[in-house]
Amino acid sequence: MNVKWTIRREWLLLAIILVIALAVGFRAPVFLTWRNALDIANDSSILAILVLGQMIVLLTRGIDLSVASNLALTGMVCALLGRAWPGAPLFVLVLVALMVGALLGAINGWLITRFDLPPIVVTLGTLSAYRGAIFVASNGAWISDQDIHTSIKGLPREVWLGLPALVWIAIAVVSLGALFLRYRHEGREIYALGNNPHAAQYVGISIASRLFLVYTISGMLAGLAGLLWVGRYSIAFTELAAGYELTVIAACVIGGVSIGGGVGSVVGASLGVLFIGVVNGALPVIQVSPFWQQAIAGAVILISVAVNARADRVAGRQILDKQGVRT
Template sequence: MTTPTLTPEKVPNPAVRLARSFVRARETGILVAILVVIAVTTAINPSFLFSADGWRDLLLTPAILALVAIGQAIVIITRNVDLSVGSVVGLTAYLTGRLFADIPGIPIVAVFLIGALAGAVLGLVNGALVAFGKVPALVITLGTLYAYRGIDVLWAGSNRINAGDVPSDFLGLGTGSFLTIPYLTILAVIVMLIAGWYLRNRRGGRELYAIGSDPAAAELYGLKVTRRILAAFVLSGATAGLAGVLFVARYGTVSSQTGTGLELQAVGAAVIGGVAIFGGSGSVYGAVLGAVLLLTINRALPILGIQDFWQQAVVGVLIIGAIVLDRLLALRLSRRLVAEREVAA
């Protein structure tokens, strides 16, 4: 009796595996959608991309939202949400303007550090209330959204920060570029890469996914759930604080209403970018691409002659479609795991 010869399964080379992973990635679909929107709009109106400011605006406009979406994605991965980020942006933007107006000659680096630190402290308040108070993040951050906005309104009143109150060198960060790439975009990409590396390669980052997938199981397994949730909200606050500083550099004008509505855009960008609203999956790369897609569509639709109502409707459809797609993918994965267990049994 001859023994059958087992042929080892052929393993694709690293380049093939990388190509397959790229094609299957959720982020690839978002990137393709961005390219399609750009291509269609440019074909109808070439100035969208090829005008003097077209390329610059395409890269610069999403930078601030991308920063906020990075922090929002980290929080959503833990199965929470931070609705206060818009108010944090507004408060730190006004703080930035006041620092320049009240302390002439203050170093720009110090302003960046103070803005990010102020945002981190506001995020810590959110995280402490959620982690220690055991109150749903939706409720807590909805409350701090209004509380932080109230502090901003009380502080700023009817006053405004104008471009004349801010050093020209600082304003240059919001309009300048390196090799045609705006400085704000470069900074947003650097933050994205650091956050993406941390989530993928560090134990603390991987534990955020575990907590989002099943908080109770993570607690039983011995993960430091409270500490990780605190860290997620602190990071969200810090990125929103940094976005507030950059808002001043970009626009030069700040009022008590700065950042209003930005929290919903950030949630929408993260969800459209593939961050599961129920936690446990997604990436900051997808959140950034979601921010780019949202604002590219917002720029493209008026050029195409589409009314404001339909612009909002398109964004709503994108968000609903992303949530439905996430749910369908989760159900598909669940069925496949059940089938594999049955075969193994």
């Protein structure tokens, strides 16, 4: 995709978001308050973390349908660990979340690369498998507020320098993701792989290792999101975040990440998250039925896919260094 087109698309999406916010604010001025802006940002933070991981996968022409199940399973593991070990330090719980999530993501990557299976088939299978694992681990029981570790519940409720901790964590994750894709050769190779897998292999990029990497990263971020989700909502159960993977994919597509691979930016994906956050926040304010939320999201996805398909016909940008690609 042409860089100028990408920038124009991002500005257009930002303009649409502003028009929606101003229109809703005209009808309900409370929507334009700083407090409401913080609420939208806080509500969108976990989605932003998941979207970054999904974006990296989509860049390789793959897809990860298991992110919500990974989130739920990792959240349950952390909740069970916290209940069994009340004195567990927060950093240990965070480390466990990252490791469990990365392991689940690595399973996806291993199955895809080892047996050359389609990502949609593998992650659809692990979506169900991870949900089943939650039921087995918890014996079908819920872990409610009184049994959630105090540190897990406390982290999402922290406020640092005037902003919720969730917002700071999302900013940190998104910023690191942008730096990785922009300045690390692995990040540039991910774009190259998605743009033209055959050419990427020809210049020496290890396709298997890059695919394994992106699914592991996606899983790790889903694990972090699982800990934060359980802490924020103070509950863990088998159907936690069921169907949320569709919202994650929607945010990516709305933000200009192509399902055809090789196209997308962190800024665009973040705007996709903001769009969904603003729409979700606006509907209750203007007293629109929540069922319209899915209809609106579906319509926007179709429009975004059509726009992306049109843009894909534009000459692509250079994605490899002139000196070649390091492996």
